[in-house]
Every structure is written in structure tokens, then in C-alpha cells.
Amino acid sequence: MRRLALTDLDKSVREWFVAEVKRYGCSVKIDQMGNIFAIRRGRNNDVPPIGIGSHLDTQPAGGRYDGILGVQAGLEILKILEETGTETHAPLAVINWTNEEGARFTTGMLSSAVWAGNATLQEAYDHVDSEGLTLKSELERIGFLGDVEASFEKNPLSAHFEYHIEQGPFLEDEEKSVGVVTGVQGMTWLMVNVVGRSQHCGTTPIDRRSDALLAASQMVSRVNEIAWENKGVTTVGVFRSSPQSPGTIPEEATFIVDIEHLSNDTMDQMTVSVRESIEAIAKKHGCTIKIEQTWRSAAVAFDEDCIGAVRDAAILHAGKDGFRELPAGAGHDSVNTSYKCPTSMVFIPSKNGISHHPSEYSTPEHW
Amino acid sequence: MRRLALTDLDKSVREWFVAEVKRYGCSVKIDQMGNIFAIRRGRNNDVPPIGIGSHLDTQPAGGRYDGILGVQAGLEILKILEETGTETHAPLAVINWTNEEGARFTTGMLSSAVWAGNATLQEAYDHVDSEGLTLKSELERIGFLGDVEASFEKNPLSAHFEYHIEQGPFLEDEEKSVGVVTGVQGMTWLMVNVVGRSQHCGTTPIDRRSDALLAASQMVSRVNEIAWENKGVTTVGVFRSSPQSPGTIPEEATFIVDIEHLSNDTMDQMTVSVRESIEAIAKKHGCTIKIEQTWRSAAVAFDEDCIGAVRDAAILHAGKDGFRELPAGAGHDSVNTSYKCPTSMVFIPSKNGISHHPSEYSTPEHW
Numbered sequence: 150m151r152r153l154a155l156t157d158l159d160k161s162v163r164e165w166f167v168a169e170v171k172r173y174g175c176s177v178k179i180d181q182m183g184n185i186f187a188i189r190r191g192r193n194n195d196v197p198p199i200g201i202g203s204h205l206d207t208q209p210a211g212g213r214y215d216g217i218l219g220v221q222a223g224l225e226i227l228k229i230l231e232e233t234g235t236e237t238h239a240p241l242a243v244i245n246w247t248n249e250e251g252a253r254f255t256t257g258m259l260s261s262a263v264w265a266g267n268a269t270l271q272e273a274y275d276h277v278d279s280e281g282l283t284l285k286s287e288l289e290r291i292g293f294l295g296d297v298e299a300s301f302e303k304n305p306l307s308a309h310f311e312y313h314i315e316q317g318p319f320l321e322d323e324e325k326s327v328g329v330v331t332g333v334q335g336m337t338w339l340m341v342n343v344v345g346r347s348q349h350c351g352t353t354p355i356d357r358r359s360d361a362l363l364a365a366s367q368m369v370s371r372v373n374e375i376a377w378e379n380k381g382v383t384t385v386g387v388f389r390s391s392p393q394s395p396g397t398i399p400e401e402a403t404f405i406v407d408i409e410h411l412s413n414d415t416m417d418q419m420t421v422s423v424r425e426s427i428e429a430i431a432k433k434h435g436c437t438i439k440i441e442q443t444w445r446s447a448a449v450a451f452d453e454d455c456i457g458a459v460r461d462a463a464i465l466h467a468g469k470d471g472f473r474e475l476p477a478g479a480g481h482d483s484v485n486t487s488y489k490c491p492t493s494m495v496f497i498p499s500k501n502g503i504s505h506h507p508s509e510y511s512t513p514e515h516w
Numbered sequence: 517m518r519r520l521a522l523t524d525l526d527k528s529v530r531e532w533f534v535a536e537v538k539r540y541g542c543s544v545k546i547d548q549m550g551n552i553f554a555i556r557r558g559r560n561n562d563v564p565p566i567g568i569g570s571h572l573d574t575q576p577a578g579g580r581y582d583g584i585l586g587v588q589a590g591l592e593i594l595k596i597l598e599e600t601g602t603e604t605h606a607p608l609a610v611i612n613w614t615n616e617e618g619a620r621f622t623t624g625m626l627s628s629a630v631w632a633g634n635a636t637l638q639e640a641y642d643h644v645d646s647e648g649l650t651l652k653s654e655l656e657r658i659g660f661l662g663d664v665e666a667s668f669e670k671n672p673l674s675a676h677f678e679y680h681i682e683q684g685p686f687l688e689d690e691e692k693s694v695g696v697v698t699g700v701q702g703m704t705w706l707m708v709n710v711v712g713r714s715q716h717c718g719t720t721p722i723d724r725r726s727d728a729l730l731a732a733s734q735m736v737s738r739v740n741e742i743a744w745e746n747k748g749v750t751t752v753g754v755f756r757s758s759p760q761s762p763g764t765i766p767e768e769a770t771f772i773v774d775i776e777h778l779s780n781d782t783m784d785q786m787t788v789s790v791r792e793s794i795e796a797i798a799k800k801h802g803c804t805i806k807i808e809q810t811w812r813s814a815a816v817a818f819d820e821d822c823i824g825a826v827r828d829a830a831i832l833h834a835g836k837d838g839f840r841e842l843p844a845g846a847g848h849d850s851v852n853t854s855y856k857c858p859t860s861m862v863f864i865p866s867k868n869g870i871s872h873h874p875s876e877y878s879t880p881e882h883w
Contacts, residue, residue, distance in 0.1 A: 208761055
């Protein structure tokens with residue numbers, strides 16, 4: 150699955166989603182970030198709706214479950230409530246959050262962040278993709294630039310639940326059907342730019358070089374060691390060098406470091422270590438560097454009552470040995486909603502722990 | 517200077533070159549590789565011409581001297597011979613060799629190789645650039661697909677001299693005006709493809725990954741150590757990974773290793789070490805690899821008589837302390853001509869030893 154945010158494919162799935170929820174009697178609200186709220190009325194419509202949200206955008210070479218399953222789960226709930234004629238206490242909102250992946254406009258969970266006040270509308274609108282197209286113009290182009298203010302204050306929720314694949318190995322390893330998610334680990338992104346000196350590769354002795362790619366490679370390797378030393382994770386997923394010529398020592402390399410940990414303190418300490426290591430390696434190679442922190446999402450703990458609701462349901466359906474509690478390793482829109490309303494998540498096992506890859510899979514018995 | 521082979525800019529400079537040499541009374545032969553031979557008749561036109569050749573194509577972000585100076589030197593010689601009405605013993609050929617840099621069609625010295633029988637015409641025509649355009653169709657498009665067979669046998673030279681910037685630091689360091697080039701170091705290119713497993717970066721523990729970019733980074737670092745250990749040079753100038761997403765562990769990385777040494781034996785030994793190291797690192801990361809040797813140009817020794825002619829001229833113009841003998845670190849079309857006719861080269865100093873970069877410079881007093 151390759152459905153990058155606000156592309157023609159994203160437009161199609163959004164139009165399908167809107168048509169589906171209307172079949173189940175929902176009204177549709179679209180906010181200034183293109184977030185879609187499908188509202189099903191309850192007995193008490195003065196109470197803000199209870200949200201069931203996730204995202205329909207994917208990685209460049211992603212799977213068919215990450216995000217999508219959570220929105221589909223919302224549709225399934227709407228369908229069953231309609232078929233059984235069930236009226237709920239509060240209204241429900243099934244939500245598709247825009248640009249969760251941050252694959253096209255490179256801040257993850259961007260539109261729930263604006264809704265939660267963790268990013269400004271202007272910051273979000275300033276994002277451009279690799280072709281130079283802005284997020285706002287793309288929202289407009291596909292017809293999903295709504296007029297509802299993207300904020301909790303103007304468009305509140307009573308709670309937010311998100312159903313998601315684990316994207317990791319623990320549930321499968323321990324043969325659990327359900328994960329009760331207690332919080333989310335923190336994430337920091339550093340954008341690193343290394344500049345050396347482009348020279349002819351055959352004639353420049355090995356001791357007289359300032360090779361930006363070599364320096365960057367050693368940085369990538371050191372960044373990995375820092376993860377092992379701190380029992381966290383670090384990843385370099387974006388990496389580019391120039392010029393791309395077999396006869397020329399690379400002048401420049403740019404990469405993004407992702408640093409994640411359950412403890413904000415450890416994450417921040419890892420970030421300092423990464424910066425210091427990169428500076429030391431650059432110095433050794435005579436390269437200049439720029440390091441910019443482009444994103445930081447603090448580790449969060451979910452709401453005890455919401456965790457309890459998920460735990461009770463897990464015991465009911467999977468038995469008391471059929472689930473485990475665990476923190477989420479990845480960022481989710483629920484991180485942002487947790488700043489504004491009680492939140493928790495439900496995980497199901499991922500085959501081989503794989504996600505962000507076409508082989509991503511979860512069995513129907515766990516859906 | 518960014519004048520990649522067979523682009524519109526290359527077409528312009530070729531048309532300019534043809535117009536210039538016609539002003540000096542030359543006839544023009546264009547062969548099947550687009551190599552341009554500007555022939556000035558001598559007293560004995562049964563003798564094959566003495567060639568003065570280099571190239572007008574450049575690196576993606578190159579300088580204004582590499583290659584260009586050698587063709588300009590040929591024009592300067594034509595101009596002076598015409599102005600002074602000088603008749604030479606043999607005819608002269610001022611030559612522009614096609615795609616020397618190998619930056620667009622990624623084999624360096626490609627068209628002199630076909631002329632020398634070191635590559636077949638078909639191999640050369642099969643080259644495609646990064647957009648999928650073939651070398652042959654681009655030759656045709658810019659009007660430089662000639663009908664002279666690209667071979668020494670059908671289009672012979674009596675000798676080949678090439679005037680070139682050193683592209684290294686030695687002449688400048690030792691305050692010499694001229695380098696008498698005794699031969700060229702050998703070069704081997706390996707194309708390496710590393711495949712790991714694309715997974716979500718936040719949820720995949722650090723001990724359960726198969727990260728192609730991390731593995732490739734460690735390979736780049738190890739390849740550099742092999743240069744130090746063997747007193748040669750190695751460079752990774754082309755490097756790409758995918759997918760490019762900050763949230764995903766890279767599945768694939770591809771890079772080109774350039775290995776160079778004055779001794780063919782040591783070069784081949786270094787190539788074995790590079791292969792073994794890459795295999796070991798891939799194994800450690802659970803990655804699969806493909807390694808393909810895409811090019812090997814053996815170290816060559818130039819002709820003693822041609823070296824002697826350059827040495828005599830150097831003593832005459834720079835004095836016996838004004839020059840030094842040295843091997844060339846880079847590949848040149850003269851490597852190919854040396855297989856077919858007596859060959860040598862003349863070097864002049866490069867400022868700070870820099871080449872393949874816009875700051876490449878040599879002073880007019882050395883031209």
C-alpha cells in the first residue's frame with residue numbers, strides 16, 4: 150500500500166469513507182487540517198462525542214493495516230450499532246486524522262497535533278512535500294480543506310480510543326490476542342546536515358579528504374550504538390548524499406535520526422549523546438555540520454479509566470491470560486488526543502512484528 | 517561547471533569546437549561513439565596523426581579545467597601553427613573523447629575504451645542514464661552519432677598526448693610547474709546492493725532488525741579502512757537507500773565502491789578484502805547482498821619515448837628542478853590509447869589539489 154497523505158489515492162479513500170459513514174446516518178465535519186469527523190448522534194448530544202480514530206494515509210511502501218484497521222474498526226462499530234438499532238449514551242465520532250505518517254509532509258501525527266494545540270495551523274500549512282507542494286494547497290486541491298477550526302476547543306471529544314496493530318513482536322511472541330496500551334514512548338527527530346569537500350577520488354590521498362558520506366556513515370553507526378547503550382531505539386530512515394558520482398568524494402550528506410525511549414529523561418540524554426557523537430565525528434573528518442531538532446513528542450501515559458475500560462473488554466473477550474499491558478513504541482494520533490481528553494489504545498498482534506512494509510499482516514481472528 | 521555527456525550543453529560545446537577547428541583549417545571526423553577528431557594535415561599524410569586529446573564533459577558539480585584544458589590546449593596549438601604557418605611532419609588530431617567522466621553513463625573513459633577495443637560498441641550503446649535514456653539515442657538526438665568506425669584499426673593514431681590538471685596535491689606541495697606522467701593507477705568499481713527488512717522504527721527492538729542502511733554505513737566505513745591498510749585509495753561516491761521515510765527502517769541500500777592502486781596486484785587484493793568485509797557485515801545484520809564488478813581498468817605504464825619527449829620539453833620550459841615525474845591517480849582516456857599507441861601525459865598543478873568541484877583552479881602561468 151502506498152497512499153501518501155493528500156494524493157489522489159488519499160482523495161479517493163476519503164470520498165469512500167464519507168460515503169460509507171453517511172450510509173450509517175452520520176453527519177460529517179471536516180476541519181482546517183482535513184481531519185474528518187463522522188458523528189453519530191447519541192441520547193445526550195450536549196456531551197462531546199467519544200472518538201474512535203486513526204488514519205488512512207500510509208508509508209511509501211506500507212502495509213494494509215497500520216492506521217487503516219482503526220478507521221475500519223470505527224466503520225464496523227457504526228454498522229453494528231445501525232443494524233441492531235442501538236442508541237449510545239454520548240454521540241460517537243469516527244475520525245480519520247490527516248498525515249499521521251509524516252511520510253509526505255515530514256512531521257508525523259501532524260493534524261491531531263494541530264487539533265490538540267501541540268502545533269499551530271500555520272506551522273502545519275508551511276509544510277511542503279519533496280516536490281515543493283504545500284500541505285494547504287494539496288488539501289484544497291483534493292477538496293478536503295474544511296472550515297471547522299482544527300482545535301479541541303471548537304470540536305471537542307469526551308474521550309479517544311484507537312484500535313491499531315502492534316507493529317512489534319511482543320504480543321505474537323507471548324501468544325496474546327490483545328494489547329492494552331498504557332502509554333506511548335517519546336520520540337525526537339534530528340535533521341543532520343554534513344558538509345565536507347568534493348574532490349577527485351583517484352587523486353586525493355586518503356589522508357587529505359573531507360568525505361561527507363564517510364563521516365555520515367560513521368555517524369549512522371554510532372547513532373545505532375547509542376540505542377544499545379540506553380536500551381532504546383534509534384533509526385536513520387532518510388539519508389541522502391551529493392553529488393552522486395562514482396568518481397567524486399561526496400561533499401554533502403543529510404539524514405534524519407529518530408530517537409525513541411519510554412523515559413523522556415533517557416530520550417533527552419540520548420539526544421545529547423547523538424549530538425555530541427556527530428560533532429566529534431564531523432571534527433575528525435574536517436566536516437561542518439548543522440543539527441536541527443525537527444520534532445519532539447514526549448512520552449505520555451494514557452488515562453487510567455480508559456486503560457481500565459480496554460482491560461475489562463480484553464478480559465471479557467480474550468480471557469485474563471489472553472492479553473498483556475504494554476506501551477506503544479510508535480507515535481499515534483492518540484498521543485496528541487491524550488493531552489486534551491482521556492485516551493487509550495487497543496493493540497492486536499502483528500505477524501513477525503513487521504509493519505511499514507507490504508508484508509504487514511494481522512489475522513482476521515484478531516481484527 | 518555541470519556539462520554532463522550528450523546533454524544540450526554538451527551539444528553546444530561540441531558545435532563550438534567543430535566551428536573553431538574549421539577556422540584553423542582542420543577536417544572533422546566523428547566516430548560511432550561521438551568522439552570528434554579534428555585533423556590538421558602534415559607533410560606526410562600517410563602517417564597516422566599524432567593525437568592531442570581530452571574531454572569536454574564534466575562531473576555533475578565539476579570545475580572548468582578537468583578535461584577541458586586538454587582540448588583547449590589542442591586548439592591553442594592549432595592556432596599557433598596556423599598563425600606561424602608551421603607544417604608538421606605528421607598530421608595532428610585534436611580529439612574530444614565522449615563521456616570520459618562516466619558521470620551520466622556510468623563507465624568512465626567509455627568512448628576511448630571502444631576505440632581501443634577495451635569495450636565493445638554494443639556494451640557502450642547499452643548504457644542508460646538515470647532517466648532511462650540510452651547513450652546511442654542521446655548521441656543521435658544531439659547530432660553526434662558519426663559513421664566512422666570507433667576503432668584504432670579504422671581510425672589510427674601514431675601517438676597520444678594529453679595535457680591535464682593534476683587533480684592532486686603533489687605538484688603544488690613541491691612547487692613544481694610540470695608533472696611528467698609515467699603511468700596511471702588501476703581502478704576497480706564494485707556495485708553493491710544490500711537488502712534488509714523494512715520495519716516500523718519505533719516498535720522494532722534494536723536487536724531484531726535487519727537495517728540495510730546501517731549495514732551499508734558500516735561497509736562504507738570498513739571500505740575506507742582498507743584504503744589505509746593498503747596505501748591505496750577507496751571511495752564511495754554513489755549511495756542511495758530506500759524507502760526514504762523517517763519512520764521506517766531502510767530495506768535497501770545501493771552504492772558504488774571505487775578502489776585504486778598503482779599496483780594491479782594490490783588493487784585486486786583490496787578488491788577481495790572489500791568483498792569479504794561486505795559479506796561479513798551483511799551476515800552480521802541478516803542482510804542479503806549482491807556485488808557486481810562493473811569496471812576494472814588495469815594500472816598502465818606509459819611509453820618511454822613519449823615520457824622522454826614530455827621530460828625534455830619540461831626541462832626546456834621549467835628547468836630541471838621545475839618538474840617531477842609522477843603517476844596519475846585518476847583514469848584518463850590516455851589509459852585506453854596507451855594500449856594502441858605510444859602515449860604520455862603532461863600535468864600542471866591544481867590549487868589545493870582540488871578537482872571535481874567548482875573551486876577547481878590552475879593559474880594561467882601554468883596553462
